[in-house]
Amino acid sequence: MDISYYKTVFFSLLLCSLVPVALYFKSGEPSSAGKAEQKTVYYFEKVPGPIQPIPRKMDIDSRWVNLGKALFISPILSKNNTTSCSSCHLIDFGGDDGFPVSIGINNAKGERNSPTVLNSSLSFRQFWDGRASTLSDQISGPVHNPVELGSSWAEIIEKLRNDSYFNESFRALDPMGVTVENIVKAITTFEESLITPDAPIDRFLLGDKTALTEQQQRGLNLFMNHGCTTCHQGTNIGGNMYQKLGRVSEIPELLDEDLGRYHVTREDQDKYVFKVPSLRNVAQTGPYFHNGAVDTLPQAVRIMGKSQLGRELPEDEIEDIVALLHAFSSPVIKVQ
Numbered sequence: 001m002d003i004s005y006y007k008t009v010f011f012s013l014l015l016c017s018l019v020p021v022a023l024y025f026k027s028g029e030p031s032s033a034g035k036a037e038q039k040t041v042y043y044f045e046k047v048p049g050p051i052q053p054i055p056r057k058m059d060i061d062s063r064w065v066n067l068g069k070a071l072f073i074s075p076i077l078s079k080n081n082t083t084s085c086s087s088c089h090l091i092d093f094g095g096d097d098g099f100p101v102s103i104g105i106n107n108a109k110g111e112r113n114s115p116t117v118l119n120s121s122l123s124f125r126q127f128w129d130g131r132a133s134t135l136s137d138q139i140s141g142p143v144h145n146p147v148e149l150g151s152s153w154a155e156i157i158e159k160l161r162n163d164s165y166f167n168e169s170f171r172a173l174d175p176m177g178v179t180v181e182n183i184v185k186a187i188t189t190f191e192e193s194l195i196t197p198d199a200p201i202d203r204f205l206l207g208d209k210t211a212l213t214e215q216q217q218r219g220l221n222l223f224m225n226h227g228c229t230t231c232h233q234g235t236n237i238g239g240n241m242y243q244k245l246g247r248v249s250e251i252p253e254l255l256d257e258d259l260g261r262y263h264v265t266r267e268d269q270d271k272y273v274f275k276v277p278s279l280r281n282v283a284q285t286g287p288y289f290h291n292g293a294v295d296t297l298p299q300a301v302r303i304m305g306k307s308q309l310g311r312e313l314p315e316d317e318i319e320d321i322v323a324l325l326h327a328f329s330s331p332v333i334k335v336q
């Protein structure tokens with residue numbers, strides 16, 4: 001067998017492997033309706049230390065973001081057309097509602113404090129007790145919860161199909177139009193767009209040493225040296241593990257009714273275990289803790305020092321840490 005045989009085989013194989021590549025490029029810029037799916041991609045930047053900056057850049061499908069936003073602020077999602085996701089998650093005001101516990105349709109009172117939806121795509125689980133694994137799993141919670149939107153998918157789908165704006169907007173993105181999957185996809189993509197990079201802490205971590213005041217830098221050292229970062233860490237400064245409230249000493253009385261993850265697992269060791277909340281934008285998300293029983297940050301930090309670290313933090317240290325917590329805030333990134 002001479003060398004030309006191998007050459008032929010080699011070039012035929014090369015040709016075969018090039019055909020799909022050529023076809024891919026030939027398809028060019030996809031048309032608007034059939035545009036290729038774009039999964040949200042975040043560009044993380046790694047720095048040394050326990051706290052990581054929020055990505056400054058992402059690829060996201062802005063058409064689904066816009067549809068998701070329209071759904072998020074629409075009262076159509078509630079049984080009596082009075083309440084929307086944004087009633088309890090005000091995007092421009094920290095992503096929560098400012099009440100101790102949330103108020104849903106017919107003024108029904110919930111049992112837990114509304115957490116922020118900002119940066120929630122960066123947390124490892126959703127809800128205070130982590131009962132939803134992903135943002136997509138989370139959505140059917142508020143839709144059906146009688147003290148939140150109190151509705152059902154069947155009702156919502158019918159109302160959205162009868163609404164010309166929504167009916168057409170869904171069809172423009174997917175020939176299947178209004179479906180549960182598409183509603184969930186739109187809201188989830190909108191939530192994925194709600195990240196808040198460029199907070200003073202991020203600029204500091206990325207090298208701008210003037211981004212934090214001297215007091216905030218003292219606060220950062222205390223936050224790390226006291227061990228707040230054993231729980232509040234990573235990109236969301238929290239949101240990446242479960243921990244027991246009151247690990248070190250007794251749980252303060254005002255926080256001892258809700259058994260947290262125990263409601264999900266029924267395991268004794270999960271009593272009073274919660275997802276460590278993200279401290280991103282925490283200065284805007286009071287009142288604090290799972291039941292909103294604590295009004296101010298100094299009180300919240302004092303309780304954390306005692307119940308999580310077993311320390312009475314001196315007032316000047318509390319002030320420095322609170323100053324640092326204010327450096328965790330930033331507005332939501334703009335999506336083009």
Ligand code: HEC
Pocket residue numbers: 072077083084085086087088089102103104105110112113114115116117120123125126127128129135138139142143147148149187
């Ligand atoms: C009546 C108020 C209310 C409405 C309406 C509401 N939520 Fe919430 N949301 C809450 C409360 C309270 C929690 C926390 C519940 C818990 O942890 O048990 C929560 C939790 C969440 C979380 C988890 C965040 C985290 O950090 O754990 C997300 C995401 C979320 N809601 C998105 C939505 C979306 C999307 C809608 C609309 C489909 C919606 N919410 C409607 C009050 C509300």
Ligand code: HEC
Pocket residue numbers: 223226227228229230231232243244245247255274275276277278279282285287288289290291297300301304305308309321
């Ligand atoms: C052992 C883990 C652990 C440590 C250490 C810890 N925390 Fe927490 N932190 C939690 C958990 C869990 C919660 C939620 C508790 C709840 O709501 O019942 C929380 C809640 C908070 C909240 C309220 C957030 C909100 O949105 O309501 C603040 C503020 C806070 N922590 C600050 C701190 C500071 C400052 C330190 C260090 C002095 C600290 N934490 C140390 C686990 C910890």
